Amino acid sequence: xxxxxxxxxxxxxxxxxxxxxxxxxxxxxxxxxxxxxxxxxxxxxxxxxxxxxxxxxxxxxxxxxxxxxxxxxxxxxxxxxxxxxxxxxxxxxxxxxxxxxxxxxxxxxxxxxxxxxxxxxxxxxxxxxxxxxxxxxxxxxxxxxxxxxxxxxxxxxxxxxxxxxxxxxxxxxxxxxxxxxxxxxxxxxxxxxxxxxxxxxxxxxxxxxxxxxxxxxxxxxxxxxxxxxxxxxxxxxxxxxxxxxxxxxxxxxxxxxxxxxxxxxxxxxxxxxxxxxxxxxxxx
Amino acid sequence: xxxxxxxxxxxxxxxxxxxxxxxxxxxxxxxxxxxxxxxxxxxxxxxxxxxxxxxxxxxxxxxxxxxxxxxxxxxxxxxxxxxxxxxxxxxxxxxxxxxxxxxxxxxxxxxxxxxxxxxxxxxxxxxxxxxxxxxxxxxxxxxxxxxxxxxxxxxxxxxxxxxxxxxxxxxxxxxxxxxxxxxxxxxxxxxxxxxxxxxxxxxxxxxxxxxxxxxxxxxxxxxxxxxxxxxxxxxxxxxxxxxxxxxxxxxxxxxxxxxxxxxxxxxxxxxxxxxxxxxxxxxxxxxxxxxxxxxxxx
Ligand SMILES: Nc1ncnc2c1ncn2[C@@H]1O[C@H](COP(=O)(O)OP(=O)(O)O)[C@@H](O)[C@H]1O
Ligand SMILES: [Mg+2]
Numbered sequence: 001x002x003x004x005x006x007x008x009x010x011x012x013x014x015x016x017x018x019x020x021x022x023x024x025x026x027x028x029x030x031x032x033x034x035x036x037x038x039x040x041x042x043x044x045x046x047x048x049x050x051x052x053x054x055x056x057x058x059x060x061x062x063x064x065x066x067x068x069x070x071x072x073x074x075x076x077x078x079x080x081x082x083x084x085x086x087x088x089x090x091x092x093x094x095x096x097x098x099x100x101x102x103x104x105x106x107x108x109x110x111x112x113x114x115x116x117x118x119x120x121x122x123x124x125x126x127x128x129x130x131x132x133x134x135x136x137x138x139x140x141x142x143x144x145x146x147x148x149x150x151x152x153x154x155x156x157x158x159x160x161x162x163x164x165x166x167x168x169x170x171x172x173x174x175x176x177x178x179x180x181x182x183x184x185x186x187x188x189x190x191x192x193x194x195x196x197x198x199x200x201x202x203x204x205x206x207x208x209x210x211x212x213x214x215x216x217x218x219x220x221x222x223x224x225x226x227x228x229x230x231x232x233x234x235x236x237x238x239x240x241x242x243x244x245x246x247x248x249x250x251x252x253x254x255x256x257x258x259x260x261x262x263x264x265x266x267x268x269x270x271x272x273x274x275x276x277x278x279x280x281x282x283x284x
Numbered sequence: 285x286x287x288x289x290x291x292x293x294x295x296x297x298x299x300x301x302x303x304x305x306x307x308x309x310x311x312x313x314x315x316x317x318x319x320x321x322x323x324x325x326x327x328x329x330x331x332x333x334x335x336x337x338x339x340x341x342x343x344x345x346x347x348x349x350x351x352x353x354x355x356x357x358x359x360x361x362x363x364x365x366x367x368x369x370x371x372x373x374x375x376x377x378x379x380x381x382x383x384x385x386x387x388x389x390x391x392x393x394x395x396x397x398x399x400x401x402x403x404x405x406x407x408x409x410x411x412x413x414x415x416x417x418x419x420x421x422x423x424x425x426x427x428x429x430x431x432x433x434x435x436x437x438x439x440x441x442x443x444x445x446x447x448x449x450x451x452x453x454x455x456x457x458x459x460x461x462x463x464x465x466x467x468x469x470x471x472x473x474x475x476x477x478x479x480x481x482x483x484x485x486x487x488x489x490x491x492x493x494x495x496x497x498x499x500x501x502x503x504x505x506x507x508x509x510x511x512x513x514x515x516x517x518x519x520x521x522x523x524x525x526x527x528x529x530x531x532x533x534x535x536x537x538x539x540x541x542x543x544x545x546x547x548x549x550x551x552x553x554x555x556x557x558x559x560x561x562x563x564x565x566x567x568x569x570x571x572x573x574x575x576x577x578x579x580x581x582x
Contacts, residue, residue, distance in 0.1 A: 059477050085479050093477045101470040105492045115478045162474070169478065 015067035029229035042216030045226030092166035098158030156187035320564030331381035338371035361546035395455025403463035420453035504566030507559030
């Protein structure tokens with residue numbers, strides 16, 4: 001029996017989160033989805049639809065009012081203590097704004113090495129530094145940056161540092177909350193390609209959040225569309241893009257110029273950067 | 285909630301007045317900043333070595349020389365008891381400045397502990413600590429000092445204790461506000477997702493990124509605390525009369541101020557100069573650490 005294939009890496013079950021406020025907004029309303037090993041799920045919806053709140057519930061930053069988050073079958077919304085910490089480690093997060101998600105008073109070496117230090121993955125300073133250099137290489141940055149502070153980097157570089165920091169604890173899944181939305185258009189594609197490469201190289205699963213369908217198009221084999229706290233449509237990329245069932249998805253598709261899939265494939269093949277199209281079922 | 289204090293910008297006008305350029309928004313170090321840093325540095329130095337620099341014994345009474353005007357022998361003149369004022373100003377700097385530093389240091393430590401606990405300890409802890417702060421803030425330093433003077437006898441120590449006891453709630457509120465802001469920053473969430481322990485989260489991520497405004501405030505407060513200490517000495521509940529504390533010196537010269545101006549002018553100048561210098565340094569720090577000016581690399 002191969003349970004690894006049966007049990008999804010991440011499962012969100014009927015998540016509900018209401019913010020106590022004047023309006024009492026139900027930011028997340030009965031949201032369920034699964035991400036299997038090696039899979040990339042795109043979570044798409046307009047601003048305010050509850051994507052970040054969902055991500056924060058999954059990452060353990062928020063406690064959902066009801067519903068469960070299961071990591072490899074273990075319910076982390078109920079768990080506590082050391083076991084929880086070990087399980088939580090398997091899911092890491094990359095935030096939207098790399099200008100605020102990196103502690104401005106820590107060097108790149110400290111930022112990337114922190115996870116290895118606090119989890120005792122690499123307690124030795126020198127070896128931790130070596131591993132940090134490797135991680136920086138993985139995200140396309142040189143070791144000359146080790147002792148610099150975040151303020152000396154561009155947005156794209158900062159996001160690479162943030163990715164290296166998340167990768168340092170060896171996660172199985174990366175939650176990416178609009179990781180390119182605050183970057184210059186010119187570097188968005190580079191960072192998106194990096195995520196594609198990481199999937200390929202490390203067999204990383206992704207929960208990739210975006211506010212338009214174009215961004216997730218070449219990265220995610222499966223797409224969930226959120227509107228007003230609910231997942232209104234969920235399915236394979238081809239199905240969602242070519243024959244959307246929900247009017248909201250159709251509106252989203254009309255709002256942004258999603259490149260012609262055939263042309264996109266041809267371009268991707270030429271560049272050789274996108275390996276995972278149509279392989280949403282692939283297993284590690 | 286009424287318990288949030290905006291980051292005070294008490295002396296924003298002073299620097300503008302002095303630089304004439306109307307706000308040094310780039311955070312460049314101007315001549316005035318250098319001068320202020322110099323004077324403040326000098327005063328701190330004075331606190332350390334002042335008594336050794338005094339040309340004469342600051343306590344040596346010589347009634348024959350009572351109220352000698354400034355001249356070649358006594359550069360700042362002598363007081364009613366014939367004591368050399370220059371020597372007393374140099375020696376008094378230590379008392380005044382060390383007392384000020386003691387007040388600020390104690391208030392900063394208590395304020396940071398209480399403010400951080402209030403910001404991170406949950407609703408009930410927050411409510412209790414903030415009510416205690418309210419009580420502390422509602423007590424004027426002078427009243428507490430008078431009370432302590434009555435209970436412990438008037439002394440510089442009781443003035444320092446009274447001042448520290450009434451000064452920390454302001455810092456606690458400021459720290460609470462600052463930490464609440466930082467607490468929700470994305471880099472703190474990033475550390476939480478990474479699995480960083482609570483202690484490390486506070487010490488490594490939250491506090492270092494919260495306290496720069498507190499340091500600015502404490503520097504700006506040096507002048508205020510110094511004035512209150514001198515004031516308390518002046519009204520008789522701080523340093524006691526023979527002591528060469530600047531405020532006490534002025535107090536002791538009350539009766540001679542009109543006939544012998546030098547007896548109050550020089551200690552007064554010392555107080556004013558130090559107060560202005562620390563105020564300007566605080567301002568300079570504020571501009572330099574203003575987060576809106578530190579976007580570096582963007
Ligand atoms: N901390 C919070 N307190 C109160 N309301 C919030 C909070 N975070 C999000 N919301 C509200 O929840 C809704 C969903 O927000 P969010 O999850 O950030 O959406 P998205 O990431 O899709 O833009 C919005 O209406 C937002 O105003
Ligand atoms: Mg969001």
